[in-house]
Amino acid sequence: MGETKRVTEAELISQAANGDRTAQRALYDAHVDRVYRLAFRLAGDEDLARDFTQETFIRAFQRLRDFRGASALSTWLHAITTTVSLNGLRRTRRIGARETAIEDAESLGTERRVADPDLRDAIRNAIDRLPEGYRTVFVMHDVEGYTHEEIGAALGIQPGTSKAQLFRARGRLREMLAPFAGAWSA
Amino acid sequence: MNDDEKFDQWLVTAAKEYHRPPDDIPRQAMWEAIEGTLNGARVIPVAQNGWRRWSTPLSAIAAALLVAIGVGGGYWLRGRNEPVAPTSVAATPSRSPATNGTLDVALQRHMADAEALLVAYRAVDDQTDAHVRSWARDVLGTTRLLMDTPAGTDPSRRRLLEDLELILVQIVQLPDSVSSDDRALIDRSLSRDQLLTRLRTAIPAGIASGT
Numbered sequence: 001m002g003e004t005k006r007v008t009e010a011e012l013i014s015q016a017a018n019g020d021r022t023a024q025r026a027l028y029d030a031h032v033d034r035v036y037r038l039a040f041r042l043a044g045d046e047d048l049a050r051d052f053t054q055e056t057f058i059r060a061f062q063r064l065r066d067f068r069g070a071s072a073l074s075t076w077l078h079a080i081t082t083t084v085s086l087n088g089l090r091r092t093r094r095i096g097a098r099e100t101a102i103e104d105a106e107s108l109g110t111e112r113r114v115a116d117p118d119l120r121d122a123i124r125n126a127i128d129r130l131p132e133g134y135r136t137v138f139v140m141h142d143v144e145g146y147t148h149e150e151i152g153a154a155l156g157i158q159p160g161t162s163k164a165q166l167f168r169a170r171g172r173l174r175e176m177l178a179p180f181a182g183a184w185s186a
Numbered sequence: 187m188n189d190d191e192k193f194d195q196w197l198v199t200a201a202k203e204y205h206r207p208p209d210d211i212p213r214q215a216m217w218e219a220i221e222g223t224l225n226g227a228r229v230i231p232v233a234q235n236g237w238r239r240w241s242t243p244l245s246a247i248a249a250a251l252l253v254a255i256g257v258g259g260g261y262w263l264r265g266r267n268e269p270v271a272p273t274s275v276a277a278t279p280s281r282s283p284a285t286n287g288t289l290d291v292a293l294q295r296h297m298a299d300a301e302a303l304l305v306a307y308r309a310v311d312d313q314t315d316a317h318v319r320s321w322a323r324d325v326l327g328t329t330r331l332l333m334d335t336p337a338g339t340d341p342s343r344r345r346l347l348e349d350l351e352l353i354l355v356q357i358v359q360l361p362d363s364v365s366s367d368d369r370a371l372i373d374r375s376l377s378r379d380q381l382l383t384r385l386r387t388a389i390p391a392g393i394a395s396g397t
Contacts (some may be wrong), residue, residue: 021221028217036216039208044205054219061224063352066371070361078244079355090334120203127204139205142198156326156358176192179287184196185189 006080013092015030017064021034024061031074032057035081044128052085061132071153078146079154119180126176134169137162142170214303276393289337294389296332300325300350304376319358326354346388347377 009030015023022096040049055065060080067076122183127135140146141162148159155162179184262312286306303325307318329351338347376382 021224024224025217026218029213032213033201033211034213037294040207041205042288045207050216052221054216057220058214058223061220063375066356066375068371070366071359072366077384079359083355086330087333087351091339109252119200124204125199127201138201143201155286155322169196170197173197183200184193184308 010069013064013067013069013073016061017067027073027142028057031077035077038078038144039085039141042082042136043089043145048085052081052088055088056081056085061185075081075150075153078150079156082140082154085135086132105155108127112170119183122177122180123173126173129176130169136167137165137175141166248346252395293332293337293343296325296328297346297385297389300329300354301389304353304382304385308373308376319360322357326351326358329354343388346384347380349381350352350385353379353381 009027012023012026016027032053036049036053039052040046040171041048041058043052056077060077067073127138130138133155138153140151143146146154148162151157151162152159157165303321305317306321311319329347333344333351335349338344353372353375356375360372
């Protein structure tokens, strides 16, 4: 089953690299949700997330012949997504400038510990205040569930560096969220 | 469970709310924009933000100021009836009004460093040694830093830095035992983007690699 899927994606990649729009659309459909989620988590802004997602796929399709196949296509796409998003954010300097859709998060089953709006704002502000490298690793690992190997491949760093940055990010967050210590020590 | 573990566990749960994406992803609208670009149509960015709104007028103002200073300086020199010494103009890359001399020098040194790295990379045979990868990681970091400065806002420099960044990420990600295919693909990207040529064009004579 897995083998069949892999071959199918390999064929799609080959066709898409030759400009086959149907194959490109199939690859887009298969990966767009994860790419958009990552872009949105990093940008915190709907319009920017759309721009970054579009740019990611445009660059990917234009460079698909360079895809080595040594890693999964998703890993390669996420590397482009982080590059495009971080570059875009540096340009626009709009990290955390808009309200997020936290208020609409009713479908999550984790609400009871984060229901306090002050705490939610404090968490968001604390994450926004992390240095870019820490924030990126933290968002990819703790929020979106990437492994350190995937993060390393996407950011061009060693998995060990990713672990160290996550450790430091959590440490900084703990300092910044100290006034809310009761929320987790209870 | 100690306090650290409690905090980490709580944080992972709490942080799921951070920049939570909407449930409705605009898949079709994004695809149409992508397809339009791939078909050669111009794409209008969704995010019309402050930087984009102001960059063009600011560039125009900066260009106008430069012209005014040039013309005014000319009149001032003529008014003093002194012969104007011929100015020796070296062949330097185009200069963005937004950049200053220090950044220009830093950027040029970085370009020289990047060129030296790419030459070293090509000189290594089948294996890309750890030194080259470590060097590439350093250059990658500096490239990203420079992209965040006014020096990185000039469109042609920006494109050069972005192309350089992509190549560096590929080199950094190379495994210990590199296949000839891996190298061939990077080499092809290097040739297609004419990266070395563009780097050399951007480096004025006399600037040497800082390493």
